[in-house]
Amino acid sequence: MVDKPSMFVIIKISNTESIEDLIMEIIKASQMRRLDEKLNWQEAINKVGNLLVENSITNNKYTTRMINAIKEFGPYIVIAPGIGIAHSSPGPDVLKDGLVLMVNQQPIFFNSHNDPVHLLFGLAAKDSNKHLESLSKIANLLGDEDIVKKVLKTKTIDEIVKLFKVDINE
Amino acid sequence: MKRISILAVCGFGVGSSLLLKINISNVAKANKVDAEVNTGDVATATSTPCDVIFTSKELAETMKARAKVPVVVINSFVDKKEIEEKLLKFVKTIK
Numbered sequence: 099m100v101d102k103p104s105m106f107v108i109i110k111i112s113n114t115e116s117i118e119d120l121i122m123e124i125i126k127a128s129q130m131r132r133l134d135e136k137l138n139w140q141e142a143i144n145k146v147g148n149l150l151v152e153n154s155i156t157n158n159k160y161t162t163r164m165i166n167a168i169k170e171f172g173p174y175i176v177i178a179p180g181i182g183i184a185h186s187s188p189g190p191d192v193l194k195d196g197l198v199l200m201v202n203q204q205p206i207f208f209n210s211h212n213d214p215v216h217l218l219f220g221l222a223a224k225d226s227n228k229h230l231e232s233l234s235k236i237a238n239l240l241g242d243e244d245i246v247k248k249v250l251k252t253k254t255i256d257e258i259v260k261l262f263k264v265d266i267n268e
Numbered sequence: 269m270k271r272i273s274i275l276a277v278c279g280f281g282v283g284s285s286l287l288l289k290i291n292i293s294n295v296a297k298a299n300k301v302d303a304e305v306n307t308g309d310v311a312t313a314t315s316t317p318c319d320v321i322f323t324s325k326e327l328a329e330t331m332k333a334r335a336k337v338p339v340v341v342i343n344s345f346v347d348k349k350e351i352e353e354k355l356l357k358f359v360k361t362i363k
Binding site for chain 2: 171183184211223240
């Protein structure tokens with residue numbers, strides 16, 4: 099159906115992946131962990147840091163930097179009620195762009211007005227805006243006021259993955 | 269009305285400020301506010317030219333002490349209603 103030849107540019111995110119695939123690649127079951135433990139905020143960040151390391155996204159030094167960031171700036175990473183995004187700046191301790199998620203049934207206190215945290219993301223970027231598209235979708239997802247409640251009600255990691263998939267497709 | 273330059277600031281200009289930037293951009297578009305939104309980190313934010321800084325409660329005091337432009341505090345980076353309310357409020361002050 100070409101009415102105006104050469105006047106259209108079709109933009110593809112990539113040749114093989116849709117946005118959903120990108121998100122799912124970022125939040126795979128291996129990059130999610132679910133706990134029911136009492137943790138203080140440093141322990142929580144340590145666990146998220148370990149998840150990043152396990153998935154070859156960063157090395158341990160990045161975990162230390164994530165903790166130091168909060169010591170220096172306060173709990174600014176708790177960006178919405180129940181949700182935190184641990185991260186630090188790009189550096190040699192970041193091996194690739196990545197995002198992990200730790201869900202704790204028990205509350206984690208960061209001394210933030212958005213406490214307690216149940217969904218703690220770990221984000222690492224190598225100095226690129228490649229994450230922008232994916233983050234915007236995750237942002238929409240997180241904009242659902244009930245997302246924390248919904249995630250806490252799930253019984254398995256697969257259910258969480260499905261929850262995110264469903265919300266993305268809405 | 270000329271284009272507004274907004275700087276979304278977080279600790280390192282990588283994580284939360286990206287989210288904030290995306291949400292501010294979307295809200296601005298939806299409300300037909302002509303805005304250019306960029307991200308920055310605490311260290312460089314006050315030397316980056318802009319019309320207004322949007323940041324979190326934790327960083328607000330630091331920003332207010334150093335910035336020459338208004339600082340808008342957003343309590344929840346993913347709450348579009350809050351961002352919309354505060355963005356429109358700021359826009360009114362510069363009209």
